[in-house]
Amino acid sequence: MTRKTIEQMKEWAEEYNDPKYFEEDPIAFPKEFIRRGASLQDVEIAAVFASFLAWGKRAMIVRDCTRLFDQMEWRPYDYVMSGDYRSDETSLHRTVKWSETAGICRRLSEWYSWHDSLESLSAKEIRSIVFRRKDDPSAPDKKINLMRRWMVRRDCKVDLGLWTHTDLTSLLVPLDVHVYTQAWELGLTKRRSKDIKTAEEITSHFRDIWPEDPLLGDFALFGYGVTHSK
DSSP, X not given: OOHHHHHHHHHHHHHHSSGGGGTTSTTHHHHXXXXXXXXXXXXXXXXXXXXXXXXXXXXXXXXXXHHHHHHTTTOHHHHHHHOOOOOOSSEEETTEEHHHHHHHHXXXXXXXXXXXXXXXXXXXXXXXXXSOOOOOTXXXXXXXXHHHHXXXXXXXXXXXXXXXXXXGGGOOOOOOXXXXXXXXXXXXXXXXXXSHHHHHHXXXXXXXXXXXXXXXXXXXXXXXXXXXXX
């Protein structure tokens, strides 16, 4: 990276790490539960599902997250622990069916029967325990890393900062197609595969700029996308 690119990224991160850009965003749902004074478990469950549905247009994501939390009567922990879930095969969000959310609820219920929080789980463990996905060493786990960013980063601006025992430097960038494209254009990667190695490479550049809080770089890429959208 050139000095000019580094300085520009710092400017974008400073500007776009701002709640006004995320009012119509999936993170608004766990934030709403914090605003209501809900439990940590309520916020965690909201973050799990809001990040899980975070693909497609923002308006669709917000609409379908609202449908899900309406079904839960805005008491996600009580809903999860009740064991009574909507589980039909109709679509909740794009290809995600209600039956899939019911499976996640069952696994969350099992976890919360023995634990107070999800924080002790690594990204790989969340993948296997919560989502029951087979281990894939190359998977970038974008949605899980998005949820972990929300829960761990604690500058009290956009992210939630409730997981205080997790090191900020352990986070990986949530690698979706937009992040990848922006990172490519900025010269943060020249890898063709959108896999975990690419996520690690991009994050390593972030660590060079923000060694104590590397995922500020995620906001820089967001800023680049906003300022360079066609």
